[in-house]
Amino acid sequence: MKYYDKLIFELSKKGRVGYSLPVNRFPAAPELPHELQRAAAPALPEVSEPDVVRHYTNLSQMNFGVDTGFYPLGSCTMKYNPKINEEVAALPGFAGLHPLMHAGLTKGALKVYQEMNKALAAITGMYTFTFDPCAGAHGELTGLMIMRQYHMNRGDLKRTRVIVPDSAHGTNPASAAVCGLEVVEVKSLSNGRVDVEALKPLLDDTVAGMMMTNPNTLGLFETEIKTIAALVHEAGGLMYYDGANMNPLMGVVRPGDMGFDIMHLNLHKTFSTPHGGGGPGSGPVGVARHLEDCIPDLRVSGFHGNFGVILRAYAYILMLGKDHLKKVGQYSVLSANYIKESLKDVYKLPIPDVCKHEFVFDGLVNDGAREGVPGATTLDVAKRLLDYGFHAPTIYFPLLFHQALMIEPTETESKETIDAFIEVMRKIAAEAAEDPMLLHEAPHCTPISRPDETTAARNPILKYQDA
Amino acid sequence: MAQCAYFPHTDADVQAMLDKVGVKSLDDLYGDVPKEFLKRGAYALPDALSEQEIRDYFHELEQMNASLKVFVGAGAYDHYTPAVIPYITQRSEFLTAYTPYQCEISQGTLRYIFEYQSMLCALTGLDICNASMYDGPTAAAEAMKMAIACTKKKTRVLLSRALLPHVIKVVETYAKFHGVELGYLPAGDGQTSLEALQAEVRKGDVAGAIVPSVNRYGIVEDHAGFADALHAQKALLVEYCDPSTLAVVRTPAEWDADIAVGEAQSLGLPLCYGGPYVGFMTVKKDYMRKMPGRIVGQTVDKEGRRVFVLTLQAREQHIKREKATSNICSNESLMALWVTVYLSLMGPEGLKEVNRISADGAHYLKAQLLATGQFEDVFPDKPFLKEFVLKPKKFPGLLQKKLEEAGFFAALDTEEGYVSFCVTEKRTKEETDQLVKIVKEG
Numbered sequence A: 001m002k003y004y005d006k007l008i009f010e011l012s013k014k015g016r017v018g019y020s021l022p023v024n025r026f027p028a029a030p031e032l033p034h035e036l037q038r039a040a041a042p043a044l045p046e047v048s049e050p051d052v053v054r055h056y057t058n059l060s061q062m063n064f065g066v067d068t069g070f071y072p073l074g075s076c077t078m079k080y081n082p083k084i085n086e087e088v089a090a091l092p093g094f095a096g097l098h099p100l101m102h103a104g105l106t107k108g109a110l111k112v113y114q115e116m117n118k119a120l121a122a123i124t125g126m127y128t129f130t131f132d133p134c135a136g137a138h139g140e141l142t143g144l145m146i147m148r149q150y151h152m153n154r155g156d157l158k159r160t161r162v163i164v165p166d167s168a169h170g171t172n173p174a175s176a177a178v179c180g181l182e183v184v185e186v187k188s189l190s191n192g193r194v195d196v197e198a199l200k201p202l203l204d205d206t207v208a209g210m211m212m213t214n215p216n217t218l219g220l221f222e223t224e225i226k227t228i229a230a231l232v233h234e235a236g237g238l239m240y241y242d243g244a245n246m247n248p249l250m251g252v253v254r255p256g257d258m259g260f261d262i263m264h265l266n267l268h269k270t271f272s273t274p275h276g277g278g279g280p281g282s283g284p285v286g287v288a289r290h291l292e293d294c295i296p297d298l299r300v301s302g303f304h305g306n307f308g309v310i311l312r313a314y315a316y317i318l319m320l321g322k323d324h325l326k327k328v329g330q331y332s333v334l335s336a337n338y339i340k341e342s343l344k345d346v347y348k349l350p351i352p353d354v355c356k357h358e359f360v361f362d363g364l365v366n367d368g369a370r371e372g373v374p375g376a377t378t379l380d381v382a383k384r385l386l387d388y389g390f391h392a393p394t395i396y397f398p399l400l401f402h403q404a405l406m407i408e409p410t411e412t413e414s415k416e417t418i419d420a421f422i423e424v425m426r427k428i429a430a431e432a433a434e435d436p437m438l439l440h441e442a443p444h445c446t447p448i449s450r451p452d453e454t455t456a457a458r459n460p461i462l463k464y465q466d467a
Numbered sequence B: 001m002a003q004c005a006y007f008p009h010t011d012a013d014v015q016a017m018l019d020k021v022g023v024k025s026l027d028d029l030y031g032d033v034p035k036e037f038l039k040r041g042a043y044a045l046p047d048a049l050s051e052q053e054i055r056d057y058f059h060e061l062e063q064m065n066a067s068l069k070v071f072v073g074a075g076a077y078d079h080y081t082p083a084v085i086p087y088i089t090q091r092s093e094f095l096t097a098y099t100p101y102q103c104e105i106s107q108g109t110l111r112y113i114f115e116y117q118s119m120l121c122a123l124t125g126l127d128i129c130n131a132s133m134y135d136g137p138t139a140a141a142e143a144m145k146m147a148i149a150c151t152k153k154k155t156r157v158l159l160s161r162a163l164l165p166h167v168i169k170v171v172e173t174y175a176k177f178h179g180v181e182l183g184y185l186p187a188g189d190g191q192t193s194l195e196a197l198q199a200e201v202r203k204g205d206v207a208g209a210i211v212p213s214v215n216r217y218g219i220v221e222d223h224a225g226f227a228d229a230l231h232a233q234k235a236l237l238v239e240y241c242d243p244s245t246l247a248v249v250r251t252p253a254e255w256d257a258d259i260a261v262g263e264a265q266s267l268g269l270p271l272c273y274g275g276p277y278v279g280f281m282t283v284k285k286d287y288m289r290k291m292p293g294r295i296v297g298q299t300v301d302k303e304g305r306r307v308f309v310l311t312l313q314a315r316e317q318h319i320k321r322e323k324a325t326s327n328i329c330s331n332e333s334l335m336a337l338w339v340t341v342y343l344s345l346m347g348p349e350g351l352k353e354v355n356r357i358s359a360d361g362a363h364y365l366k367a368q369l370l371a372t373g374q375f376e377d378v379f380p381d382k383p384f385l386k387e388f389v390l391k392p393k394k395f396p397g398l399l400q401k402k403l404e405e406a407g408f409f410a411a412l413d414t415e416e417g418y419v420s421f422c423v424t425e426k427r428t429k430e431e432t433d434q435l436v437k438i439v440k441e442g
Helices: A049-060 A083-089 A107-124 A136-153 A171-178 A196-202 A225-234 A289-294 A307-343 A378-387 A415-434 A436-440 A453-458 B011-021 B051-063 B084-089 B107-124 B136-150 B165-178 B194-201 B226-232 B285-290 B317-323 B333-371 B397-405 B429-441
Strands: A128-130 A161-165 A182-186 A207-212 A238-243 A262-265 A285-287 A359-362 A404-407 B156-160 B181-185 B206-212 B236-241 B259-263 B279-283 B296-300 B306-310 B375-377 B387-392 B419-422
Touching (some): A049 B084, A049 B333, A107 A128, A107 A262, A107 B051, A136 A207, A136 A238, A136 A262, A136 A285, A136 A289, A136 B165, A182 A196, A196 A225, A225 A238, A285 A289, A307 A404, A307 A415, A307 B051, A378 A404, A378 A415, A378 A436, A453 B296, B107 B279, B107 B296, B107 B306, B107 B333, B136 B156, B136 B165, B136 B236, B136 B259, B136 B279, B136 B285, B156 B194, B181 B194, B181 B206, B194 B206, B194 B226, B206 B226, B226 B236, B333 B375, B333 B429
Parallel strands (some): A161 A182, A207 A238, A238 A262, B156 B206
Antiparallel strands (some): A128 A285, A262 A285, A359 A404, B259 B279, B387 B419
């Protein structure tokens, strides 16, 4: 990667254009009344087409992506994004479809939704899905709306609390708050699982439900899930499944069979659609049969959700079919355990159990701390990985450990790639023991070095005009 | 069954890894899962297809959709997408990248988001823009939540009846569960009523009002007096905009709005049956720390070079959990790149020209349709750009069917019993004349 300093505004020169529009053959319409016109033209760049192409190509070369290298990024499931999916989503018969066309004009699109619904129901054990949510957190919010709607439909209005484990993704409590629910946290045991005894006293007739991800964010299967679901149901609550960690269960375990009533999936994780530098995603929400009636009143996005993402995910499902589905789960779990076993002598492993798709280290065994030199932190390890051509793991999450390094490989990484990652992680551990300053100052080989984030937040410069 | 092309594992690899882990088989990795939850038997899914079969199948599905010339807008606009945009956005360094948390290897994403923020600030005239949102309607819902969060003890948000129907529905859904009371502003003469706004605001419980810059009838609204009425009671003015039209129409900042939101699909994104699109939100500086979503800021690295980072993260869910300004985690980053490349190519002149051709086409079409004698004008004196509504003199079902058969998607039914038309720069005069000819024959 090479450093490139320009912003598109800095290439601008009055009189350059990057567009080609048809000659206007319509008679001139009356001008807008003066008081409805903007006073001055917007300060957009004036650049030619080659300027634009070269600028954004240069920008792209400062980016890391799945096609560049390995992301051991916990809870993010950065798997390979198949290229046929892109081809399918760009077909003009889909890309040119107006969202308000009636069913008679959109039979192909509707068939995609129907077949996708059936496929996701088969994979998850849920009854039916809504495809409107545009991301995972959006799915959570929609799922919680369904949960509240269910209680409202029964006239049970006092159920305003939702139980969330302390290991949950940050979006869980945030989505609950947006949905008008009060968040009650339930503690984890020292083995990383939900403390059933701590859960029991929280369950009363004000509980709307419980949100869980299984495997949890430590990558551990919640072995007491049957008891937990039974307790929550007995108290009149519903079970919500956060599908961010669905990948290891693909083809092996179905959330619907474990007693979950509502769930979302992240098509941009489990179903191979590209992350796009932070979106677009898609977060379809599935419900058990008894909740089907709670969906129709909800409108959480403009039209039909992120259809282009759904198309990609459906192509992926057809490529896997029932034949390869199970391997997604198995290979991702195998790779995670393999990395864990290969590094546990140099990184602290708080919970030694067989993990699922991901696991968490709590920093280095020997961080190199000595008189006057602080030890290498998880942040330092993460930044040093960038020097060796790997993306960093998820760091400082979950909050249960101070130096959390959360690692998730996926089924699309080869043993060679994973071995190379292990070798680098061991090398970094040795570097830390030897010379922690080398890690404090990392990265050394990326287009830029560590930024001054404090100044960025204290004196925000958020647009070109401010700079 | 052959190995799937997406899995690099050979049998020998699998065995070596199992040995290292210390289990006998792949199934043993699930030894902690209660037996009753392990799925036995095949999933109810189709057999795996080859890539060629997938390509053929999706072509088949695609052919089942109608391929029509679009003369409808209503929140999704058929503007031209320059060839450069998909070429750039398909670059895998952009497409397959994660959220730019590791800024040292994400300067590409961070820079274009910074440019996007700058461009949307230029279009709306406001100070701060976030890194983008799911779509226009959800951006409006977030603005509703923000209005409540920014004003003390105010519980009600007003919605103009002239907002697009799907925007109102999404805001209503969020309001119901977030516990926000809504009020409605009539727009009987095709424009949100200032008198109604003033009367509602006087009740003292209004946190803000969401009003359309260009409304559901295509009318460019006059918001003189709106900000004064709201600000007098410390309530916020939220403008819902089609950012493409902001190249020519009076900006949210010029109306003294506090927040601008809207759907940026009109800036070069394909219709794609409604998504992925991209919502935007820009705000006055005072509300920066109440804003939802990611924000990119400029700073320096250790060598003093200009670099970009995600900033002001103390607002966000991964730090604040239930106390965050919003549950939003992602943005629509790649779609923000579409918008950024589009605006770079178009520049101020190109965007103005898009508006000119579209508005000229729409005025021409409206005049021609009225001349057929089959429609009544609904709001004859109101200014519009690319979109307008007419009242059909007879039931429009037959006409719509004829138009479809001739290859046009036009005359969309509205809730009020009107039909809606839209002309973009993609529509030629020949197509427009052809459409009118079919109406005449009808």
